[in-house]
Amino acid sequence: xxxxxxxxxxxxxxxxxxxxxxxxxxxxxxxxxxxxxxxxxxxxxxxxxxxxxxxxxxxxxxxxxxxxxxxxxxxxxxxxxxxxxxxxxxxxxxxxxxxxxxxxxxxxxxxxxxxxxxxxxxxxxxxxxxxxxxxxxxxxxxxxxxxxxxxxxxxxxxxxxxxxxxxxxxxxxxxxxxxxxxxxxxxxxxxxxxxxxxxxxxxxxxxxxxxxxxxxxxxxxxxxxxxxxxxxxxxxxxxxxxxxxxxxxxxx
Amino acid sequence: xxxxxxxxxxxxxxxxxxxxxxxxxxxxxxxxxxxxxxxxxxxxxxxxxxxxxxxxxxxxxxxxxxxxxxxxxxxxxxxxxxxxxxxxxxxxxxxxxxxxxxxxxxxxxxxxxxxxxxxxxxxxxxxxxxxxxxxxxxxxxxxxxxxxxxxxxxxxxxxxxxxxxxxxxxxxxxxxxxxxxxxxxxxxxxxxxxxxxxxxxxxxxxxxxxxxxxxxxxxxxxxxxxxxxxxxxxxxxxxxxxxxxxxxxxxxxxxxxxxxxxxxxxxxxxxxxxxxxxxxxxxxxxxxxxxxxxxxxxxxxxxxxxxxxxxxxxxxxxxxxxxxxxxxxxxxxxxxxxxxxxxxxxxxxxxxxxxxxxxxxxxxxxxxxxxxxxxxxxxxxxxxxxxxxxxxxxxxxxxxxxxxxxxxxxxxxxxxxxxxxxxxxxxxxxxxxxxxxxxxxxxxxxxxxxxxxxxxxxxxxxxxxxxx
Numbered sequence: 001x002x003x004x005x006x007x008x009x010x011x012x013x014x015x016x017x018x019x020x021x022x023x024x025x026x027x028x029x030x031x032x033x034x035x036x037x038x039x040x041x042x043x044x045x046x047x048x049x050x051x052x053x054x055x056x057x058x059x060x061x062x063x064x065x066x067x068x069x070x071x072x073x074x075x076x077x078x079x080x081x082x083x084x085x086x087x088x089x090x091x092x093x094x095x096x097x098x099x100x101x102x103x104x105x106x107x108x109x110x111x112x113x114x115x116x117x118x119x120x121x122x123x124x125x126x127x128x129x130x131x132x133x134x135x136x137x138x139x140x141x142x143x144x145x146x147x148x149x150x151x152x153x154x155x156x157x158x159x160x161x162x163x164x165x166x167x168x169x170x171x172x173x174x175x176x177x178x179x180x181x182x183x184x185x186x187x188x189x190x191x192x193x194x195x196x197x198x199x200x201x202x203x204x205x206x207x208x209x210x211x212x213x214x215x216x217x218x219x220x221x222x223x224x225x226x227x228x229x230x231x232x233x234x235x236x237x238x239x240x241x242x243x244x245x246x247x248x249x250x251x252x
Numbered sequence: 253x254x255x256x257x258x259x260x261x262x263x264x265x266x267x268x269x270x271x272x273x274x275x276x277x278x279x280x281x282x283x284x285x286x287x288x289x290x291x292x293x294x295x296x297x298x299x300x301x302x303x304x305x306x307x308x309x310x311x312x313x314x315x316x317x318x319x320x321x322x323x324x325x326x327x328x329x330x331x332x333x334x335x336x337x338x339x340x341x342x343x344x345x346x347x348x349x350x351x352x353x354x355x356x357x358x359x360x361x362x363x364x365x366x367x368x369x370x371x372x373x374x375x376x377x378x379x380x381x382x383x384x385x386x387x388x389x390x391x392x393x394x395x396x397x398x399x400x401x402x403x404x405x406x407x408x409x410x411x412x413x414x415x416x417x418x419x420x421x422x423x424x425x426x427x428x429x430x431x432x433x434x435x436x437x438x439x440x441x442x443x444x445x446x447x448x449x450x451x452x453x454x455x456x457x458x459x460x461x462x463x464x465x466x467x468x469x470x471x472x473x474x475x476x477x478x479x480x481x482x483x484x485x486x487x488x489x490x491x492x493x494x495x496x497x498x499x500x501x502x503x504x505x506x507x508x509x510x511x512x513x514x515x516x517x518x519x520x521x522x523x524x525x526x527x528x529x530x531x532x533x534x535x536x537x538x539x540x541x542x543x544x545x546x547x548x549x550x551x552x553x554x555x556x557x558x559x560x561x562x563x564x565x566x567x568x569x570x571x572x573x574x575x576x577x578x579x580x581x582x583x584x585x586x587x588x589x590x591x592x593x594x595x596x597x598x599x600x601x602x603x604x605x606x607x608x609x610x611x612x613x614x615x616x617x618x619x620x621x622x623x624x625x626x627x628x629x630x631x632x633x634x635x636x637x638x639x640x641x642x643x644x645x646x647x648x649x650x651x652x653x654x655x656x657x658x659x660x661x662x663x664x665x666x667x668x669x670x671x672x673x674x675x676x677x678x679x680x681x682x683x684x685x686x687x688x689x690x691x692x693x694x695x696x697x698x699x700x701x702x703x704x705x706x707x708x709x710x711x712x713x714x715x716x717x718x719x720x
Contacts, residue, residue: 049671049675050671050674050675051671052667052671073674073679073680074671074674074675075674075675075676075677075678075679075680075683077675078674078675078676078677079677083675084675086672086675089672090666090668090669090671090672091669092669092672092673092686092687092690093690093691094687094689094690094691094692094693094694095686095687095689095690095693099686100673100676100686101676103673103676103678103682103686104676104677104678107676107677107678107679107682108677141690158676162676162677
């Protein structure tokens with residue numbers, strides 16, 4: 001059981017961004033992707049989620065054997081168990097967080113079945129408390145007027161409520177101060193389980209001090225070029241990415 | 253976001269009717285004979301007969317306002333319209349007395365359920381006449397009068413005559429003249445001084461005959477220091493040919509009184525809905541129109557408040573949803589006619605498919621006045637690429653120390669927002685619905701509970717099939 005990406009190619013317009021990406025995350029593990037800006041990290045997250053701007057030109061992604069690209073709509077992929085915490089979450093004016101998450105959970109129920117409101121709020125408050133999100137946030141519009149840290153906590157809250165099988169965290173550490181980083185990481189760590197896999201996309205090693213990955217991958221120009229344990233992250237932090245590119249070229 | 257123009261509007265909720273044998277039917281077309289027929293059947297007093305005939309002359313002499321309004325008005329064939337239909341029965345006060353076939357129609361509309369709730373009185377208009385009318389004892393004991401317009405003018409002429417046609421003169425516009433000529437049905441409400449009616453008074457209006465224009469006439473007078481909330485809801489069955497609804501609603505708030513008038517209407521897509529609504533606010537009085545327009549072929553409605561006394565306050569909160577092929581031409585009029593008067597207009601419109609929403613605002617503050625304030629906000633949301641919106645504000649502020657603020661915005665739901673919501677498992681259609689409900693959320697909350705629930709449901713129904 002795994003999230004398996006094979007020879008994935010994807011374009012935006014005529015420009016190819018992902019150029020044959022391979023990656024497998026067994027259930028229960030946390031993998032990290034590190035890479036320079038423009039290497040295609042965020043594109044990978046959006047392509048998996050089904051963003052309409054990207055065109056998949058080859059390869060496949062499967063969730064526990066289920067072909068992700070058989071599901072055309074992003075919402076189908078979400079309900080199949082894929083969650084993406086975005087680097088820049090959208091504002092939805094007028095739609096409260098409570099109603100938003102409720103609609104998302106309701107969408108997972110069989111037709112005619114209603115979400116139990118009391119149970120829902122109980123669960124929501126519990127997870128908000130754990131993420132140190134003030135309960136007054138339930139009546140605030142999704143991401144509207146939120147600080148960077150509040151947006152990221154709200155993403156993790158949604159993830160906690162939706163219980164995905166595979167979660168992709170795209171630059172979740174960007175815009176977080178050290179306290180917020182700790183809270184968000186604790187929220188993610190609390191969800192680590194043999195039943196769930198994580199892909200943590202980050203620019204910096206800092207986040208991986210808190211969310212310790214089983215495997216670290218390095219992405220260069222739309223491909224995974226190197227994989228290793230967490231010490232690889234330390235090396236990248238200390239020495240930058242240039243040596244990776246050189247090494248990849250010599251190996252090639 | 254990929255958009256598709258085909259819109260399947262589920263109107264099943266209003267799309268039914270039962271055959272009713274109309275005891276009185278004025279036939280089609282409009283002449284003095286039609287007026288005489290209506291007056292005879294309704295046993296109108298002589299002054300009303302004269303009033304109607306004078307109105308008919310004005311109606312005939314006034315041109316269609318197509319120099320500013322939609323040319324679609326020219327498609328109304330006045331000769332094909334039935335101006336009066338009635339079962340000829342007196343308004344009923346007990347549910348048991350209501351004829352069975354009428355009852356069935358009402359049951360589909362959910363009126364008995366509404367009745368069971370906390371409503372203080374139900375005045376449901378079935379075609380021209382109120383077929384069912386009931387005021388709870390508590391309201392009656394306070395001296396509140398809540399009857400049909402015919403009963404009002406016959407039994408309470410001393411109050412009726414004083415205010416009838418005073419806020420909206422017959423010749424205000426072509427359609428107020430038409431209504432004045434052939435009006436029937438609607439409510440007459442009088443709230444005695446100091447009485448604060450706790451529960452909202454409610455009326456349902458409905459059109460049930462093909463080619464039948466409904467011309468209800470409502471007059472509400474809130475005496476000094478009194479308070480009342482009136483709610484009006486509409487659904488109409490769907491017919492092949494056009495139907496005309498042209499109401500006139502006049503509100504009078506005497507010193508320190510408060511009136512809130514709430515409308516949620518959902519006309520079927522062939523109805524011309526041309527309504528004149530205006531309130532007169534005396535010193536320190538407050539009139540608030542909360543107006544929600546869904547459906548119809550063309551709606552033209554600009555609720556207004558004339559702030560006649562010092563410190564009077566006027567407010568219009570409106571939501572319009574123009575579906576495919578529909579035109580919501582709505583807005584507000586605020587006439588400041590005394591010092592320190594304040595008014596507020598908040599208008600939100602949604603255009604779907606080829607739907608068009610138009611905002612027309614008129615704010616006037618006279619030269620000799622001081623300390624007046626107006627705030628206007630109008631926001632439009634466009635759903636599809638061929639959706640349309642336009643804004644025509646007319647603001648005239650003279651005099652000193654008067655303040656006026658106008659904000660307008662046009663927005664689209666972005667593909668990024670839809671994608672974000674879809675990533676959480678919400679379908680594209682539900683995501684659009686959610687975003688639209690979010691857009692009007694702050695206004696919907698101003699509606700009473702059961703209306704805000706109904707409103708969200710109506711918006712969801714309208715959004716169904718508009719995307720994806």
